[in-house]
Amino acid sequence: MPQQFSIERRIHFGVLFFFVVMLPLSLASQTVEPIDRKKLLSLISERNSKPLLLNIWATWCKPCVEEFPDVIRLSNERTEIDVVAISADFPDEIEEKILPFLKKMNVPFKLYVADFADQDEFFSMFDPQWGGEIPVTFIDDQNGKQTHFLRGKHSFMEFQKAVEEVIRKR
Amino acid sequence: MISFLPLGGANDIGASCYYLDVEGTGIVLDSGTHPRKIGLDSLPHFDLIRDKNVDVALISHAHQDHIDSLPYLVQHHPYIRIATTPQTRGVAELTLHNTVNILAEQLKDHLELRPYTHEEIDLLIQSIEWHAYTEQFTVNGYRHNSRDPVTASFHDAGHILGSGGILVEHGGRSIFYTGDINLEQQAIFPGAILPNMKVDVLILECTHGATEDSLFPSRDEEETRLTRSANNILENNGSVLIPVFALGKVQEMLAILWRQMVKGSLAKVDIYTGGVGKKICKVYDRNRFVVPYNDPEFVLDDVPQKDIYDIEQIEDLSRQHCIVLAGSGMMIERTMSFKLAQRWLQDTKSAIFTVGYMDPETPGFRIRHANKGDLIQLTKTSEPQTVRCNIDRFRFSAHSTRGGLLSIVERLNPGMIVLVHGENTSVDWMGYTILKNFPYMKVHGAEVGKQVTLFE
Numbered sequence: 256m257p258q259q260f261s262i263e264r265r266i267h268f269g270v271l272f273f274f275v276v277m278l279p280l281s282l283a284s285q286t287v288e289p290i291d292r293k294k295l296l297s298l299i300s301e302r303n304s305k306p307l308l309l310n311i312w313a314t315w316c317k318p319c320v321e322e323f324p325d326v327i328r329l330s331n332e333r334t335e336i337d338v339v340a341i342s343a344d345f346p347d348e349i350e351e352k353i354l355p356f357l358k359k360m361n362v363p364f365k366l367y368v369a370d371f372a373d374q375d376e377f378f379s380m381f382d383p384q385w386g387g388e389i390p391v392t393f394i395d396d397q398n399g400k401q402t403h404f405l406r407g408k409h410s411f412m413e414f415q416k417a418v419e420e421v422i423r424k425r
Numbered sequence: 426m427i428s429f430l431p432l433g434g435a436n437d438i439g440a441s442c443y444y445l446d447v448e449g450t451g452i453v454l455d456s457g458t459h460p461r462k463i464g465l466d467s468l469p470h471f472d473l474i475r476d477k478n479v480d481v482a483l484i485s486h487a488h489q490d491h492i493d494s495l496p497y498l499v500q501h502h503p504y505i506r507i508a509t510t511p512q513t514r515g516v517a518e519l520t521l522h523n524t525v526n527i528l529a530e531q532l533k534d535h536l537e538l539r540p541y542t543h544e545e546i547d548l549l550i551q552s553i554e555w556h557a558y559t560e561q562f563t564v565n566g567y568r569h570n571s572r573d574p575v576t577a578s579f580h581d582a583g584h585i586l587g588s589g590g591i592l593v594e595h596g597g598r599s600i601f602y603t604g605d606i607n608l609e610q611q612a613i614f615p616g617a618i619l620p621n622m623k624v625d626v627l628i629l630e631c632t633h634g635a636t637e638d639s640l641f642p643s644r645d646e647e648e649t650r651l652t653r654s655a656n657n658i659l660e661n662n663g664s665v666l667i668p669v670f671a672l673g674k675v676q677e678m679l680a681i682l683w684r685q686m687v688k689g690s691l692a693k694v695d696i697y698t699g700g701v702g703k704k705i706c707k708v709y710d711r712n713r714f715v716v717p718y719n720d721p722e723f724v725l726d727d728v729p730q731k732d733i734y735d736i737e738q739i740e741d742l743s744r745q746h747c748i749v750l751a752g753s754g755m756m757i758e759r760t761m762s763f764k765l766a767q768r769w770l771q772d773t774k775s776a777i778f779t780v781g782y783m784d785p786e787t788p789g790f791r792i793r794h795a796n797k798g799d800l801i802q803l804t805k806t807s808e809p810q811t812v813r814c815n816i817d818r819f820r821f822s823a824h825s826t827r828g829g830l831l832s833i834v835e836r837l838n839p840g841m842i843v844l845v846h847g848e849n850t851s852v853d854w855m856g857y858t859i860l861k862n863f864p865y866m867k868v869h870g871a872e873v874g875k876q877v878t879l880f881e
């Protein structure tokens with residue numbers, strides 16, 4: 256007969272699981288939250304009087320991964336704008352793919368992973384000119400109006416220039 | 426010990442599938458079907474590995490002859506890990522769902538094989554892990570019996586979106602399987618990026634081993650010739666039918682046609698596409714900044730296209746003064762290009778242009794090698810018919826030429842080569858030429874069921 260998992264052992268296991276697995280995860284500074292249509296809409300519309308730079312990336316996309324440190328640097332140096340990154344990986348890849356990548360960096364901004372049943376629905380939330388190619392970066396001014404649509408990999412200097420333009424406009 | 430056992434796609438093009446045993450870890454390289462065959466006949470010889478360790482399947486690209494039997498492999502080995510590039514996974518999601526529809530129709534009279542379902546494909550795709558080009562990952566199996574790990578990585582093969590040669594390494598030894606590979610530039614992709622190292626064993630595809638390089642004109646020449654030839658037909662109110670594979674060829678031809686139209690060289694007529702080929706274009710577009718493209722700014726979806734499936738009377742298409750890109754590439758019976766070809770063949774003003782590989786026993790091969798006025802029989806059961814339209818042959822290959830294959834050998838400088846994925850004449854020529862140029866290399870022609878020991 257297979258050995259039964261007694262209640263005590265289960266509890267013991269649960270406590271152990273919490274300390275060994277859950278606690279380190281919750282202590283880690285980085286979290287990644289799934290974002291659905293509703294959340295994304297409110298993210299885009301709630302501007303708290305700052306421009307927003309929204310970077311869409313994925314762990315499987317080499318140029319995205321190469322660009323990411325520049326997005327971090329921008330966020331650190333230009334506090335007058337909000338920065339948000341949305342990963343186009345799958346929500347069930349947070350632990351296995353996204354967090355291991357982020358562990359190497361200190362990300363100062365909010366991170367999400369797109370949680371849409373249909374990819375096309377996710378793509379349709381943004382500029383109609385966007386066909387889903389990544390990396391891509393959208394910049395909205397403080398009123399939520401899109402001012403920049405940057406396709407492909409960009410450098411810190413290019414982001415900096417775009418941010419200057421939005422801020423100067425203000 | 427490391428051994429290699431072909432299950433399909435050895436001295437033939439179709440049902441590519443090879444089994445590697447690396448010190449107890451069982452690796453399946455590709456799992457395709459034979460495009461011309463139906464039912465059990467179309468599958469690799471999975472029975473040869475029924476009692477072996479089968480731990481991981483590594484998929485080089487999403488063409489039918491390299492991936493379409495994967496759902497059956499998984500039925501035999503439910504715990505197998507599957508890995509490929511993110512792009513191949515993205516494309517396979519579309520092509521395998523499309524295959525579900527084809528199989529449901531094809532296997533009606535072949536009860537020995539159950540067609541796979543959309544649900545199975547959804548689960549399969551979810552379970553595929555992906556690795557970007559050059560990323561090394563461990564593939565150790567349950568009965569791995571060596572202290573050194575087995576690792577694998579994919580290397581841009583320049584053949585179609587996501588295609589990757591597969592490098593397997595263990596204890597300082599390396600085995601490189603090219604998959605389908607192209608060193609030369611195509612309209613969209615700049616060509617393969619080989620691992621920058623000497624490998625011990627090279628498993629080399631030989632598609633063009635039997636074709637003299639002089640038969641491959643330069644891409645520019647071929648594009649110009651196609652443009653002129655198309656203009657001739659279109660000026661006389663004819664239409665051009667180009668049978669194409671939905672994955673790879675549709676995208677290449679769209680890029681070429683549009684480039685010529687924008688230049689003003691090719692008449693701006695309607696281009697018809699449709700079906701899965703059109704959906705694959707979007708996956709191409711989304712990856713244009715992710716993997717190497719000649720021109721990442723070029724967007725396939727921006728090329729104006731009409732949908733073949735919106736036309737009520739497809740027979741009328743030949744009178745529409747247009748260019749039609751339709752699958753399948755080899756005009757296999759019951760596919761759109763086969764149906765259209767029957768109409769086209771009767772139309773003296775129109776033309777069929779063939780642009781890629783044709784299996785010798787397909788309707789496409791018969792059409793490619795026919796001329797106006799010939800009597801041809803498309804299938805064993807069909808009535809012979811007279812070719813009334815123009816037939817023109819072009820070469821836009823997604824595979825390396827002989828010269829390209831030899832330079833792969835030269836650059837990777839292996840001690841041993843196993844030749845796969847080619848008809849006997851191709852394998853023979855490659856084997857002979859390699860031995861002549863590199864007498865210190867050991868060369869094997871792969872045979873289904875015949876195991877080769879790579880390392881004792």
Ligand SMILES: [Zn+2]
Pocket residue numbers: 486488584605
């Ligand atoms: Zn292929």
